[in-house]
Amino acid sequence: MKKIVKIIFITSLLIFIAGVACIGFYVASIYSKATKIELNEEKLTSPSLAIAIYDSDNKQIKEENMFNGKYIKYQQIPSQTIDAFTSIEDKEFFNHHGVNYKRIASAMLSNIKSGKLKEGASTITQQLVKNTQLTSEKTFERKIKEIALAKKLESRFSKEDIMEQYLNIIYFGNNCYGIESAANYYFSKEAKDLNLSESAMLAGMIKSPNRYSPIAHIDNALARRNVVLGEMEKDGKITQSQALEAKNSEIKLTLNTEKENKLNSFSQACIEEACSILGIPARQIALGEYKIFTYQDSKAQSALEESFSSVSPDCDYAGIILDNSRHGVKAYVGSSAYNILSAKRQPGSLIKPILVYAPAINEDIIYPSTQLLDEKTTIAGYNPKNIGEVYRGYVSAREALSKSINIPAVKVLSYVGIDKAKTYLEKMDIEFDEKDDSYALALGGMTYGTDIKTLSGAYSTLANEGKFASPKFISHITNKNGKLVYIHKPQEREVLREDSAYLVTDMLRTCAKEGTAKRLASLGLDIASKTGTVGKPNSKQNLDAWNISYTKDTTCGVWLGNLDNEAISYAGGNQPTEIVKGVFSRLDDNSHFSQPDSIVERDIDLTELDENHRVVLANIYTPERYTQKEIFSLLNLPHDISTKWTKLEDVECQKVMQNGKLILTINAKPYITYNIYLGSIKEKNKAYSFSDSKGKKVIEIVIPNDKEKVYIESFYTCGDQSNKKINEFEVVKTINKSKKSKWYI
Numbered sequence: 001m002k003k004i005v006k007i008i009f010i011t012s013l014l015i016f017i018a019g020v021a022c023i024g025f026y027v028a029s030i031y032s033k034a035t036k037i038e039l040n041e042e043k044l045t046s047p048s049l050a051i052a053i054y055d056s057d058n059k060q061i062k063e064e065n066m067f068n069g070k071y072i073k074y075q076q077i078p079s080q081t082i083d084a085f086t087s088i089e090d091k092e093f094f095n096h097h098g099v100n101y102k103r104i105a106s107a108m109l110s111n112i113k114s115g116k117l118k119e120g121a122s123t124i125t126q127q128l129v130k131n132t133q134l135t136s137e138k139t140f141e142r143k144i145k146e147i148a149l150a151k152k153l154e155s156r157f158s159k160e161d162i163m164e165q166y167l168n169i170i171y172f173g174n175n176c177y178g179i180e181s182a183a184n185y186y187f188s189k190e191a192k193d194l195n196l197s198e199s200a201m202l203a204g205m206i207k208s209p210n211r212y213s214p215i216a217h218i219d220n221a222l223a224r225r226n227v228v229l230g231e232m233e234k235d236g237k238i239t240q241s242q243a244l245e246a247k248n249s250e251i252k253l254t255l256n257t258e259k260e261n262k263l264n265s266f267s268q269a270c271i272e273e274a275c276s277i278l279g280i281p282a283r284q285i286a287l288g289e290y291k292i293f294t295y296q297d298s299k300a301q302s303a304l305e306e307s308f309s310s311v312s313p314d315c316d317y318a319g320i321i322l323d324n325s326r327h328g329v330k331a332y333v334g335s336s337a338y339n340i341l342s343a344k345r346q347p348g349s350l351i352k353p354i355l356v357y358a359p360a361i362n363e364d365i366i367y368p369s370t371q372l373l374d375e376k377t378t379i380a381g382y383n384p385k386n387i388g389e390v391y392r393g394y395v396s397a398r399e400a401l402s403k404s405i406n407i408p409a410v411k412v413l414s415y416v417g418i419d420k421a422k423t424y425l426e427k428m429d430i431e432f433d434e435k436d437d438s439y440a441l442a443l444g445g446m447t448y449g450t451d452i453k454t455l456s457g458a459y460s461t462l463a464n465e466g467k468f469a470s471p472k473f474i475s476h477i478t479n480k481n482g483k484l485v486y487i488h489k490p491q492e493r494e495v496l497r498e499d500s501a502y503l504v505t506d507m508l509r510t511c512a513k514e515g516t517a518k519r520l521a522s523l524g525l526d527i528a529s530k531t532g533t534v535g536k537p538n539s540k541q542n543l544d545a546w547n548i549s550y551t552k553d554t555t556c557g558v559w560l561g562n563l564d565n566e567a568i569s570y571a572g573g574n575q576p577t578e579i580v581k582g583v584f585s586r587l588d589d590n591s592h593f594s595q596p597d598s599i600v601e602r603d604i605d606l607t608e609l610d611e612n613h614r615v616v617l618a619n620i621y622t623p624e625r626y627t628q629k630e631i632f633s634l635l636n637l638p639h640d641i642s643t644k645w646t647k648l649e650d651v652e653c654q655k656v657m658q659n660g661k662l663i664l665t666i667n668a669k670p671y672i673t674y675n676i677y678l679g680s681i682k683e684k685n686k687a688y689s690f691s692d693s694k695g696k697k698v699i700e701i702v703i704p705n706d707k708e709k710v711y712i713e714s715f716y717t718c719g720d721q722s723n724k725k726i727n728e729f730e731v732v733k734t735i736n737k738s739k740k741s742k743w744y745i
Helices: 002-034 041-045 079-089 101-114 124-132 140-156 159-169 179-187 196-205 218-234 240-248 266-278 282-287 298-311 348-362 397-402 406-416 418-426 439-443 452-463 498-514 518-523 575-586 606-611
Strands: 052-054 291-294 316-323 328-335 371-374 393-396 474-478 484-487 528-535 542-550 554-561 599-605 627-633 653-658 661-668 672-678 686-690 695-702 707-716 725-732
Touching (some): 041 124, 052 266, 079 124, 079 218, 124 140, 124 159, 159 179, 179 196, 196 240, 266 291, 266 328, 298 328, 298 575, 316 452, 348 397, 348 406, 348 418, 348 439, 348 498, 348 528, 371 397, 393 397, 397 406, 397 498, 406 418, 406 439, 452 498, 452 542, 452 554, 498 518, 498 528, 498 627, 528 575, 606 627, 653 725, 661 672
Parallel strands (some): 052 291
Antiparallel strands (some): 316 554, 371 393, 474 484, 599 627, 653 661, 672 686, 707 725
């Protein structure tokens, strides 16, 4: 037994040694090759770079795509700023030779435990190499190359040179490359004037510029700043009192909005998308001489810019134009001190078509002609209100959507169900917070909201027969040798049936003709539209104003507001709609929506709609004046056919005798003629006749005798008059003179 154990032990040891030797040989082989890689010093020292971006006609976009242009020398950088970066990123920076082997060993153990390459233990030198010489992929081979190049870098440059190069290329979010650019954008000052708190905040940001953004996530930024200050105190770079004072100080952002707004340009949006696609920083895209080809249409871009210029909104704004069939962004403009494309805003009533009415129609719950009662209501503890507290009684779903009436939208969402409705939007890339679970969603009440590109992309689903694909700025990318490294291939998924998408579109056509977006009616285009306005709580002012409109070929979205939530004086049906109108008036878009074969037109009975609020098909005898043409999906046709015009209903009537007079109160129908006779119908002693009356009709008839037979003859005014109904009763002149009696025939 001992011999077997000994054999197993020796065998395992030999296998382990062989494995280690193989790994060592593999590492040595990679390292040997890595040492032969040339260090591109130009990539380290280039103070400014540009990325070549082209429109759909392969013409270079004229926007300035320069970045990293503000360069600062090491001697001008405050020592506390240097200390902040070394304390949080690389404590041994001034002591190692490019690589911290102790940190690497610790990170390897952590990665082995987690089973993932989570920690890299990169020194500042390695980060500089990674950001200028290599890709950002997390592979073992790339890490070895990074180590080899870091050692080579340390042998050629001083620590001061490496720190200078590092601080001039690192990314701080919001199109800020380099600490000079970051100091200028966030604090409107030069990097040499940064104080301790500001230096610590910027040092903390680079781990994740979005997560630790003082604009989007101030709490995260403050917490991360305090971590940096704590590390500086541990390292003896600052005293306890300095750390405490800095931790208690506010972050006073003074965003530089005077410089040309490149942050929200079409080019910047393309650069951000390219970084995500290629997995490398923008600087590497420029240094690698990649070429970015986009969907931008110069005419559409000009139309969008000119339309905003004609309105000149005094607030932040954004506009986007999509090519529906190619799922590409044809034009984009934005103006703000913040990045609008990454900002989420409340959509207001823009959410109604896609969250409420489209799912309800797709689930065969309603038709466009379905009658909805607009009244004060409470649903699951939620008390929605209409604008101006105006309630209209019964309205069709078409009218409710086109006029953006709130109560019907909330009711329809309750019919669909919140969870089911949300699944439709999630298929169109709209995300919800776990707290988004109330009926306020029907009116756009989201915790965080959504952005203009995502929302416009969701609307393009309606134009694309119910199919969705996320819109992109970039059509393809080539490397410096002209080789294709990326091509946009939209992955469409069906969200709605074709017939459902068409029915919602037809409802939004009504909105563009006579609803909240009726300013578009004069365009004479086949266009669908929806507006949205988000009010400021406890105020008559607004925070957001929207319009998204689309034709078969093109979707245009416009947003006005302020990302710092300063109130605006605009509403969705006004300036945003005017801008959209300006866009389509400048475009050559005469496309038309195609009606699917699954959509049919049917006559419904208006009398049933008016009296009982039911959508019922007219029968062959229904007069034309009492029918209305409506469109339906063949998959969801009304089941009932009206029985009117074939069978006459009993007359509903009350009688009272007073002072020798018979007072009749008849519940009249406008499509029925009523004749009242005394004595005998054969004698044709007609006492009264009327038609075209609706509701309670009061008639006084003098009774000549103590006893009298009364006949009420009724028939359809426009129908077959031979199909009459006669109701008779007898009245006595000497009774019921003052006492009212109620009865029905």
